[in-house]
Amino acid sequence: MSRAETSRRGSRPSRAGIRDVAAAAGVSITTVSDALNGKGRLPDATRRHVREVADRLGYRPSAAARTLRTGKSGLIGLTVTTYGDEPFTFTEFAYFAEMARAATSAALARGYALVILPATSRHDVWSNVALDGTVVIDPSDQDPVVSELVRQGLPVVSDGRPAGSLPVTAWVDNDHEAAVMGILDHLADAGARRIGLLTGTTTDTYTHLSTTAYLRWCERVGQDPVYEAYPAHDPCAGAVAADRLLARPDRPDAVYGLFDPNGTDLLAAARRYGLRVPDDLLLVCCSESTVYANTEPPITTLSLKPRRIGTAVVQLLIDAIEGVDSDQPVEQVIPTELIVRTSSQRRPPRTTVSPPRSPEDR
């Protein structure tokens, strides 16, 4: 009867379109659109009727068409640049898993979905997906991916203070200097005389800021720096570096490890040299892994609160996408948390309970 009915030629295995709904409901396309989207001024009767017909036909609006028309896809990119070519390092570092999980939840809660994309700009994938914005974890200086995205006018929020003058829309990070200072003070309070550092050779800001803070602290208290650096993406290199650190003539009596597996590696190395923890060696490492609550002895860890970071990053990004001028500053600093366990206390504490983890605040 109507044009919609006849213009579709032949068989129709495809899904019902807005046209079909309009024809079946006896109204115009616009009315269908308005009725389903809650826009326009329509009597409730019409609205209900259209919705019924749409349901009956199993109508689902085409996401592609809507995206094309509105310019919004409801998709957010997530990309991890750090440590090598693998698309992301979920397994190696619990931090990424937690952060990605929180980011996904936060995005979904606001009606967006998260797309995981490779750091290495395989252009075909990046340009095949319509993004409203992107979260970049640890962007390197002059990151080409970021530049390209910004050039296209897309908002970019980074996890990690951007190096140089990378033009990100907003960023979220911990205060790594303060965290390192706090740990070193904590170890010194526990009786450490010479504190060593296990650090990385990579050039990301986390490694850089932490190492610098360590060196400054040493200068302030008048201690000679004792540290070993290794390529953080190589799990075996970590064990070797831990061993080297404890084999030095100026062996430290306390060590802070910047990366997740350092705790286990340092513990193993200590065993090899017959060092007791915490009696002969105090240990702290930066990790989100719950493993360290059950090691022998339990190891004190620094948590960077990846859940809060993941949530914050996504909130900032969506605010930027939707043009919400939030009161939040575009630079957000998330506090770290030192979870003190046996490994960093000379005298065993009265109770070794770690703070209870509430689902959100972590």
Place this chain on the structure above:
Amino acid sequence: MSRAETSRRGSRPSRAGIRDVAAAAGVSITTVSDALNGKGRLPDATRRHVREVADRLGYRPSAAARTLRTGKSGLIGLTVTTYGDEPFTFTEFAYFAEMARAATSAALARGYALVILPATSRHDVWSNVALDGTVVIDPSDQDPVVSELVRQGLPVVSDGRPAGSLPVTAWVDNDHEAAVMGILDHLADAGARRIGLLTGTTTDTYTHLSTTAYLRWCERVGQDPVYEAYPAHDPCAGAVAADRLLARPDRPDAVYGLFDPNGTDLLAAARRYGLRVPDDLLLVCCSESTVYANTEPPITTLSLKPRRIGTAVVQLLIDAIEGVDSDQPVEQVIPTELIVRTSSQRRPPRTTVSPPRSPEDR
């Protein structure tokens, strides 16, 4: 001059379109499309020229428009149904992290990107993203999400044998019965007289098949079943159930735990009861976590090979999307791997090395 030049009105802060490239290169829109997509028969000179101009203008084809026209978005959904409302349980179970990572890599390698979606059908998100197909992990019987997707004609591949007559396009799974049987035989060989099981109360196929296999094995060898079940999504319940199992009057002298954290929980429970592992109690659990290589003692684990599963699932899905009639069957069974460590051997083995992990085969 051309229509493209004049039809755009006013200022143009937006990205360059194919029109602009055509105008700038002095050719038609079709020629631009063909030149960039490698289609049609064009002289190389034209092709190069168009590409140059496109680069100069920073032209990126609109993903939304392409999707609308071609009907392909290059996007694959990944959804986890198991264990509660949280969008996915990355952290709790290393299995998911590994599997998702492998799936992401495999998708990217074939030019697709992965979108993580919630199992609970928040319709607004699902219908806002144009998917070419979906991977469903552990679909429950009569899963509404799966039904809806299939109704729309989208291919769905599941990780885990679908229960009932769920109409998935293909599925990948381990042979859980064989795996459990193998472990029980392994424990019996090591001298176990009464083998207990730590299982779940959930109704997913993994739990169901594994438990059934255990009961059948018991029947075959004439042992009374000794098992405790708990809701797998609750980490605390696991510790309690482990304790209950070892507190029973008919205490088992060997236990297999179906879930990732069971190893740690059982080890802790054993300590509380003064049981030595492996002397008084043999232990195996199903886990992808590397922590069990370093526990005291190291614990034998069953690996379900999540990387291979994640890869296989995505390959099958993309084959279905692209209409490739692969030689592969639509039902793929991935072999499991038992990583034997100290906890399941009465006499300490001569060497306790676990097999070296190659990057892909895991």
Place this chain on the structure above:
DNA sequence: CGCGAGTGTCGTGGGCCCATCATAGGAATG
């Protein structure tokens, strides 16, 4: 009482987003 202007409600038409593809058209060559 009659008629046009004024006000409001409800709905419709057609353009638009942008790239792709089938087909028709034109130029050059044998």
Place this chain on the structure above:
DNA sequence: CATTCCTATGATGGGCCCACGACACTCGCG
């Protein structure tokens, strides 16, 4: 004149939104 080659035209995909149109009803004034 026929045959290659190459390029242009126009339709298409599906939903959203601006700008109106149809219609009903009220009010004011002659």
